[in-house]
Amino acid sequence: MMRSDNLKEAAASGAAASASLPPLIRARGIAKSFSGNAVLQSVDLDLHAGEVVGLLGENGAGKSTLMHILSGGLQPDAGTVEMDGAPVRFGSVADGIEAGVSFVHQELSVVGALSVAENLHLGRMSRSRTGLVDFKLMEEASRALLERVGAGHIEPRREAATLRAGEQQLVEIAKAAARKPRLLILDEPTSSLTPHEVGGFFSYVREARASGVAIIFITHRLEEAMALCDRVVVLRNGAIVSERRPAETSRQQLITDMTGKPAIYEHRPRTASDTMALSLKGVSGDRLLSGIDLDVRMGEIFGLFGLVGAGRTELLDLIHGVHRPTAGTISLFGERLSLSDPSEAVRAGIALVPEGRKTAGILPQHSVRDNAAISSLRRFSRGIFSDRGGDPRRMASYRQSLGIRMATDTQEISTLSGGNQQKVIFARALMAEPRLLLLDEPTHGVDVGAKADLYDIVTREAEKGLTVVIASSEVPEILALCDRVAVLSKGRLAGILDRVAMTEDTILTMAFKEH
């Protein structure tokens, strides 16, 4: 009784409580390196029950690595972890779970073959008296769990593979919540959530905090960190460089902490050329899209905005030749395109940074260098032979311009941090030197600093004449980059806004028009 009162107090005023009670987690001197490459230098971190700590840092700063260590997935090279004042050592994830540490991973890891309810109970399914799985009980429990994280609309019986990324994300959060954790680690949980879903998720986090759970929240969206966290910790180069309270700091300050310099991207007005680069007339797809008319001029950065499932990905797929349009025509620089495969698109000068890094982006067993080269093998080949010798040089230049953080370009891409993987996929598309660059949620998981860099690069390329079509769910991204934006709603074109008409309000209103 006494104890739980204390917890509530701690929740109310984290700092005051920290003096009187040992923190839930006290990490000291945590160091970790991979094959001689130091990722964490000497990290000290305290976490108290009932507080939400934001963990910020550039891609590859070591956030996920630190969390793996706290949860038992990785062993530190040096340093100690204490829980409730007593030293602990988690040999495995199972040990961590046992001790009350739940971890929602950055990379989605639902089991597609199982139902939502089964996913939520994986590893601890309930049995009925017959000894068989009690599906009914599980489904009921699942409904409550999903409701709690604001995902009550997901039917527990659905096969998890059929869920959208955002829904899968929510299922994983619900799964972590179901374990009644004492420490809940959320590694970029909001990256594929809609604003509405983010709202539901926030209220869950607040509720959990009130019940005395310690929460670590990793994100690249600074607004979210400022809104949700009691304390924001910034990790840079494997060490903690600052600890601030959101009320006492600013966005710019955090960015400076993370990157060492303020990251600024200013929209640079351009005069678009008169040449028509891409034009769609009455294009329909076999899923949702119908009758899309668009004209994009050379050198233009053209946005595609819409709510989840509005058909942005489908539209980019049609342009890229992943599927054939069921009606309408697509032309590139005046030439009518009739693509039956993305390979033809790449040959015609179209490159795509796809949505879903893990499923559609990376070649997990390949090196960074090979991953970057795959789209441009034919460009740089001599006869049938591939120019392997030139790969390191090309890689080096993109590594530099995109600021890709890694030990060497021969390491497997799956050992890179999520944001850096995304940059490699970006490098792949640019290396193909396309005329038309299609970007589908391209800055998913990319840190603010790098985002600004990527925007700079896209803008620079556009100034040189590259035409860019970018599908994004982030209005700020659209506002920062695009010369014009087309808003899709339920597979139809709701309207096109130019720079002058573009505001958060107009875009969102248009997107909701038919809803």
Add this chain to the structure above:
Amino acid sequence: EAPEGGSVAAVENTKGPVRIAFLSFQNNPFWTPVTEGAKAANDYLTKFDATVDFVDLGDELSAEAVVAGIEGALAKKYDGIVVVPIFDGTARIINEATDEGVPVFNIVAEGATESKRLAFIGQDAISAGQQIGEYIAKKMDGKGKLGVITGYFGATQHTQRMNGAVDYLKAKFPDIQIVGPFENKDKAESAYSLVQDMMTANPDLSMVYVTAGGPFGAAKAVKDLNLTGKVGVVGFDHTPDNMQYLKTGEMVGLLDQAPYQQALDSSVMLYNYIVAGQEPPAKVIPVTGKLLTPDDAK
């Protein structure tokens, strides 16, 4: 009178139409004369209002295939069955058929377990092995090294043919040293490699005995090693590829099982039993194989 190539004549049919199922495999030239014998029996017995339906059990020899085949024939209500049972483990279904009043005639090879079949006509694998063993001893002058290649370890017929020869030689000719056995899984290419390696390790090898499939591969190896006349191969069956090496001299002995006659005679005897209750002359009708030597090939 008896049909050409056969030794038994059919009796008059007083019973009405008779249907006989002839169950056999088909995967290498050995089966060709068996098939032809069955066809000849059908042609011959048509005059007596009887048919012999050839039923292929496929190209993979196994007891399960035989059992499934007999089950199928029983379902199709044949009056009698000629079958190549080969394996131990076919006795039960043969007994079942006999108990249902469908007589079964075994040919070519049968398992060791006694069954209620009407009769068996074929070569006893152990004595065939011994017959070859005697020939080998003669060719080797009772001394030297003999390489042994068997089809499948554990295949009864192959093992019996092997042991028939090897046990005889061990008992009678202790100066003959046995190299092996090695398994070639009925493959000629494997026999080829085995002979190559045997010659490496035993340059003084003078004879190779192949108990089952692929003896011509061994012969080809002898030829390619330029050992024709120094090393001889003995094996089974007068198939065209074997015969060719008998002519050129790498193959020095081939034992035949008279498969055509087995197929024909068994069908007629079964017919006689069905229409007239005429029992075959014996429960086991041995076929003494004809041992062909290079002289016969010329």
Add this chain to the structure above:
Amino acid sequence: MQTGVAYIRSLGRYREASVLAMLAAVALYLSFASDYFLEPRNLLNVGRQASVVAIVALGQALVIIARGIDLSVGSVIGLSAVVAAVLMRDTGSETIGLMAGLLTGLACGLVNGVLYTRFRINPFIATLGTLSIARGIALLMTGGIPVPFGGLAEFVGAGRIFDVPVSFLLMIVLAIVVHVFASRTVMGREIYAIGDNPKASRLAGVNLRAIRLIVFALCGLLAGLGGLILAGNLASADPNLGMGYELDVIAAVILGGTALSGGRGSILGVVIGALLMALLNNAFVLLGISAYWQVVTKGLVIIFAVGLDGLQRRGDDD
């Protein structure tokens, strides 16, 4: 009418539907082409002929769903039968023999499982190794000579209850048990989970090693049982029994709609796959198709059975 069509369409979502359709088509054709096909006796024969492949395939299906593969089942069939027969002969006790046979299967499965989970040997290679070793041991134990085998095993392998083959009944019972196991028990669901996403399952606290081990053990056990049935049917335990069975068994599993890449598959489908193959062999005997055409036909039917499904799913993956 509308709903009927919709219902049939909805069936198409199940991968086993296309094989079931093929099974029905072959059966329909046979019922016209042969007067004997529809006789209960013949249908029951088909059931019996499918039973061993189906029983072993049940275990194999679990292994494949868990993203493994077991090539050793054929040899395990032979070894279990031989061990049972030899012990029965030497001890005179049927119980000891049969138990030993089943335990042998289990032991082989455990060895496979340990090689995979402890020594981290790719299951393809590990079971290829045990394929050879188990067969070698069976040969060594018997000197290559089949051992007579009778009693209860013969009843199970060849006996009938009210004209229904015991092995067919056993197959039905086991199929139901394994189906319930796979779809309704915690471990069953975890098998699907580890096949679909081993890493995520491990992170969720599923004991990967234990489940893999158990799955291989079960597969070995069922192969052992298959060996006893097969040898019982033949009343003889041949060390070469079951040789080459692995391909038939795996084919039945995959025909039944189980993905070789793990995580998906139905136990019902496995039985359908095994029945289709047995039906084909039955058709060959009933229709008297020549051996060479049998081989061709078999290939065509396998391709068609799955091709229907593939065409429907056009543009689905990748």
Add this chain to the structure above:
Amino acid sequence: MQTGVAYIRSLGRYREASVLAMLAAVALYLSFASDYFLEPRNLLNVGRQASVVAIVALGQALVIIARGIDLSVGSVIGLSAVVAAVLMRDTGSETIGLMAGLLTGLACGLVNGVLYTRFRINPFIATLGTLSIARGIALLMTGGIPVPFGGLAEFVGAGRIFDVPVSFLLMIVLAIVVHVFASRTVMGREIYAIGDNPKASRLAGVNLRAIRLIVFALCGLLAGLGGLILAGNLASADPNLGMGYELDVIAAVILGGTALSGGRGSILGVVIGALLMALLNNAFVLLGISAYWQVVTKGLVIIFAVGLDGLQRRGDDD
């Protein structure tokens, strides 16, 4: 010294290292245990004996790296040989015969590829189907009777140049060509990519269908060549030639460190895998290992060869 150890350790990173170590160990043992082993003639024999498996395995490796599998290679060996021999006999032209044999292999590969890419049939099932169909056609063409086969094919299969078997030389050349193809050409790199993540590769501009088709076609072509060599060696084209080869070939590929799940694998490893298996058979004869122990030993060596690697990689995956 330090660097030496480090170098050996760094070798351990390659999956084929463990099989190479096993190969070296067996060879070392043999060179003490048998006076004949190190004779050039014997070593060359081993090379020849490995050559057909290795050549066919080169194609199979490409297929497996691209995340496919080709079970039909054994039958394609038989069919190609038969087509070549029959046409050679009937037209009297060696060129026509040999070309036809190679084209048959290519055609079989293309059929497999089309079944996979166009009809979306799982390659395991598709090639299981063509396994049966190709064998059936070979049997139908010949009535089951081997056809004599000589001339150039016999030279390639059984001939020697300066004592070195032609088929061994051919294997070396082809291994180098395929190695260069796989590691240095655009298409080779794309094969690895599609095996690693087909969807990502497709979006990145790799023509999935075309590459899969070509990979199966190449595998068919190499199997066809293997058939000509094998039949040439025996101077006879048997419709049953190559039966069961698929397992040997796939084993060689996987022993050589190629992952069955695609995306990874070395051509060099394939040759090592094939050599290890040929060496084992050679060892049995040279050492005169008793019959049934041969079978057991083979299994043990296979497991050890890969087990070394697995132990070292402990805790690596999942």
